[in-house]
Amino acid sequence: MAENPVALDCELCVEVLAGVAVTGGSATGPTSPFFSRLVHRTSVVDVIAGLGALAPGYLLVLPRQHVESVGELDLQDLAHAYRVARELAVIVRRRFGCRVALVEHGSSGLAGSSKACIAHAHIHLFPYPPGREGAEFVAPGSEAVEGLDALRSAAVRGQNYYYCSLAGQEGRILVNPELPSQFARQRWASMLDVADKWDWLIYPQLETVTSTMDVLRRDLTHEGSQLHETLLGYSAMASDYVRRTSVFPKNSVLKDEIARLSDLAEGSILDAGAGGGRDSLLFAKLGRDVIALDACPDFVAALPKNDRIRPMLGDIRALPLEAESVGGVWCSAVLLHLDQSDVEVAFEEFFRVLRPGGVMYASVKEGSGRDTREAYGASERLLHFFFYRAETLTEIAMDVGFEVLETWTGDEPDSSGEVTSWVKVLLRKAAE
Ligand SMILES: [Zn+2]
Ligand SMILES: [Zn+2]
Structure with missing residues (x-):
């Protein structure tokens, strides 16, 4: 044929x-x-x-x-x-x-x-x-x-x-x-x-x-697609980024937040936008099976080799996962590269792949509007950021069907080292 x-x-x-x-x-x-x-x-x-x-x-x-x-x-x-x-x-x-x-x-x-x-x-x-x-x-x-x-x-x-x-x-x-x-x-x-x-x-x-x-x-040729441009930026600075984010910042609360999600979730964890795999590795050390997904092939290739970590190339707006196949979703900082309509689609996808009773953590940079910066070490490449208020994030989550367990804010350095205010949400898909 x-x-x-x-x-x-x-x-x-x-x-x-x-x-x-x-x-x-x-x-x-x-x-x-x-x-x-x-x-x-x-x-x-x-x-x-x-x-x-x-x-x-x-x-x-x-x-x-x-x-x-x-x-x-x-x-x-x-x-x-x-x-x-x-x-x-x-x-x-x-x-x-x-x-x-x-x-x-x-x-x-x-x-x-x-x-x-x-x-x-x-x-x-x-x-x-x-x-x-x-x-x-x-x-x-x-x-x-x-x-x-x-x-x-x-x-x-x-x-x-x-x-x-x-x-x-x-x-x-x-x-x-x-x-x-x-x-x-x-x-x-x-x-x-x-x-x-x-x-x-x-x-x-x-x-x-x-x-x-x-x-x-x-759309498909990605003309004007900011997310595509951002991904190219990450590709250009991948090794630098992986090095910078290989350990948690000093006094970071992320480790506690990872442990908390690990305690709340049953079944495997989806690390959505895994980057260099620092967070996936901690989940693995806590005894959890992790799907470490990223849209940037350079990151997926650089993920730590670990029996509990399953690397996966994919887009959070179209997850290559079966419905109700994961117990927890960890989505740290990633959504800040998505505009609101993309965030809505991503939340629908997270909701779809979570099993009933599953929990999800997401964090974004607090604020409104957007910003564009040069990728560090690759000045011809741009990274695009979108800021969100807690209300916007919880509204999107509830529209999709999530229950909001908790919303909080906190300061933490971003991957460039700049201290930033973050909005964080903990969500649950109701048990049947
Ligand atoms: Zn034919
Ligand atoms: Zn037909």
Whole structure:
């Protein structure tokens, strides 16, 4: 398959994979100049703006080889495709202020029984208003599944499936679904109060398609992305930073705070934004298993080798972790590099991965507004900071569903040695 990945009778293969521009067309023929709707490309998938965009942010994630369900990919590529879909969902949610449902109707079953709208495997990203129930996308009779194994087994058995995953939840799958044509698009159209416009062939909505591309292409190339610039800054000064932060500052209360979280939390601890791993190491010494996650590859590579520390490269806005898989979250100082909408997304992610009864600690620099500084030792690189008041942080936490156990402030040197006032919160996800 990999040797000849493109099927010439497949519209999506011809359009995207073979690089032929899309027709700005409808069922009755071309209605606009040709254009490419490719938004993003990885080694495994293409992300394109979906035709029939009833709302901005509508995307399709498709494998760059002709398969009829994402479940046909090997496990690594399957996981990659869904990881990209989830990451894009985060970006869409931020940019368009919506929620996003992932839906795939895999068509590896017998021809003729397939109800997919296109034969080439694709994951839909449906943006929908925050006030609506994402559960409307779930096919009646679906069962909850963890991970993606069920997609793979259905595909291997030559079965069709309908899979739906909502933010912060495991997926639901229906194998051998008997659903009306474009079922998910019909549900989507009615959620958006345009129930008669579900058919993408008749209503391609090209203006929304192009505006979606314009916005997301800009985001994905990271133009103006301050978080991306900050990460480059940390990369440039990684060894210096790791050295500076390898021991706790004198009279630091951080050690006590780590011990406190360790006492309160059961199960493994997520050190979210682990940096050089100083805090992870203390958790490990306290006998805890730690997932030491950072978005900067140089930090992950420099993490201390320890049986209890599991290094992980990842973004706190799209955690590569199962729901309810950790008992505690330690997020020290990291959120100060995120603007408020990113902090909201990160808190949703922390809430998702925490098991019921789990606890979380977060600290940020106290204040309002923002600041930009040169990375030390790398003056061509900038670090961006956002300041938060305790009320803002607790409001975000409560919106996500956290219980606020305690809020306090304290002075402590930051990684550059400057004494700073910090806001700290201790949160809990209610036990079921
Ligand atoms: Zn194809
Ligand atoms: Zn489809």
